[in-house]
Amino acid sequence: MFSPFGDSMFTIIPVFIGIVAIIIFGVIIFAIVKGIGEWSSNNDSPQLTVPATVITKRTKTSGGRGDSSASTSYYVTFQVESGDRMELRVKGSEYGMLAEGDFGMLAFQGTRYLEFKRGISE
Structure with missing residues (x-):
């Protein structure tokens, strides 16, 4: 069967999933660092x-x-x-x-x- 995208579609999907996973983990890490920063700032106040x-x-x-x-x-x-x-x-x-x-x-x-x-x- 002919696909207009060829085999590139099978390489794009894992890359897309990887990018989404990195974004999600980045947001989680950012929230943790922000929470620790606020906790530390409050303790210093x-x-x-x-x-x-x-x-x-x-x-x-x-x-x-x-x-x-x-x-x-x-x-x-x-x-x-x-x-x-x-x-x-x-x-x-x-x-x-x-x-x-x-x-x-x-x-x-x-x-x-x-x-x-x-x-x-x-």
């Missing part, structure tokens, strides 16, 4: 405790298709006295205890949330 207000809360759900389970990440945006805002990832149990408008002392280290102690708002 000082632990700070500042007055802050809870501005907003949000969730991000991923997965949950077919037989896989869903995973939910919880984020809270805090505003400090200078007016700067920062969004930090928190545990689900902490997320449920915080309400928009809460005022208190926020403890964090780099981009790592440590705790929020609710205080009396003025």
